[in-house]
Amino acid sequence: MGTFKLAESFVSINGEGRSAGELALFMRFVGCNLQCDWCDTKWANGTEAPYTEKTVGQLAEIARSAAEEYGLHRVTLTGGEPLLQKDIAALINSLNDIGIDVEIETNGSVAISPVAENCTVRPVFTMDYKLPSSGMESRMCLENFRHLKDSDTLKFVCASREDLERAASVLDKYKPVCKVYLSPVFGRIEPKDMVEFMKEKKLGRVNLQLQIHKFIWDPNERGV
Ligand SMILES: C[S@@+](CC[C@H](N)C(=O)[O-])C[C@H]1O[C@@H](n2cnc3c(N)ncnc32)[C@H](O)[C@@H]1O
Ligand SMILES: Nc1nc2[nH]cc(C(=O)O)c2c(=O)[nH]1
Numbered sequence: 388m389g390t391f392k393l394a395e396s397f398v399s400i401n402g403e404g405r406s407a408g409e410l411a412l413f414m415r416f417v418g419c420n421l422q423c424d425w426c427d428t429k430w431a432n433g434t435e436a437p438y439t440e441k442t443v444g445q446l447a448e449i450a451r452s453a454a455e456e457y458g459l460h461r462v463t464l465t466g467g468e469p470l471l472q473k474d475i476a477a478l479i480n481s482l483n484d485i486g487i488d489v490e491i492e493t494n495g496s497v498a499i500s501p502v503a504e505n506c507t508v509r510p511v512f513t514m515d516y517k518l519p520s521s522g523m524e525s526r527m528c529l530e531n532f533r534h535l536k537d538s539d540t541l542k543f544v545c546a547s548r549e550d551l552e553r554a555a556s557v558l559d560k561y562k563p564v565c566k567v568y569l570s571p572v573f574g575r576i577e578p579k580d581m582v583e584f585m586k587e588k589k590l591g592r593v594n595l596q597l598q599i600h601k602f603i604w605d606p607n608e609r610g611v
């Protein structure tokens with residue numbers, strides 16, 4: 388089994404997604420196949436990004452001890468793009484084996500179903516659909532829409548009115564069964580304009596989400 392390139396791990400409240408506000412252990416892996424214009428973790432994406440090599444066993448031990456110390460029961464795998472780590476399914480299985488629920492932040496360009504198929508218990512996927520402002524929309528793996536389940540989240544990170552319009556048309560076209568979040572690119576769009584857009588388009592089943600950690604700590608702080 389291969390090793391994992393871990394950029395950082397830390398315990399915080401989950402600032403995003405359907406478990407927002409709950410304590411979680413974050414494992415951030417280095418390397419990304421996309422380059423979103425507004426990415427807030429560019430430092431972890433390139434080939435020069437700092438990392439330590441970890442085995443599944445070592446990562447499971449980090450999770451076990453965080454669970455014991457802080458009473459948490461959830462790990463968020465993020466990055467970079469976590470699904471680029473070759474043995475990610477083995478890690479998910481091993482975390483499940485010690486009673487940890489796994490949530491994955493993924494960028495929408497990597498097929499999720501081969502990962503899900505190799506997991507004993509399906510993790511929760513929070514999948515971005517990258518909108519025009521990211522510059523990465525052409526990279527989306529559209530077959531993922533067929534594989535998103537009730538327990539998953541589809542997330543649109545928006546920087547402009549054009550992004551909002553595109554998110555609404557993607558929802559209209561694919562009609563996903565999972566939970567849907569709209570989230571602002573931090574500092575690039577007024578959240579109140581997003582609420583107005585939701586009212587205008589009758590998006591009564593969509594959640595607006597602000598990244599909580601950026602209000603609690605300095606928005607550029609790492610490890611929180
Ligand atoms: C840093 S990414 C890592 C996981 C994966 N590569 C992805 O894009 O989902 C985690 C989440 O942060 C979001 N994000 C990145 N930069 C952001 C920013 N400046 N403002 C708001 N959300 C941002 C991404 O869209 C994604 O939902
Ligand atoms: N507190 C906190 N919550 C988060 N949820 C998703 C994060 C990410 O970077 O993927 C993140 C993060 O970096 N910090």
Ligand code: SF4
Pocket residue numbers: 419420421422423426427428429432466467468494
């Ligand atoms: S896919 Fe995620 S980590 Fe990669 S550049 Fe985009 S936001 Fe950043």
Ligand SMILES: [Mg+2]
Pocket residue numbers: 427428
């Ligand atoms: Mg983050």
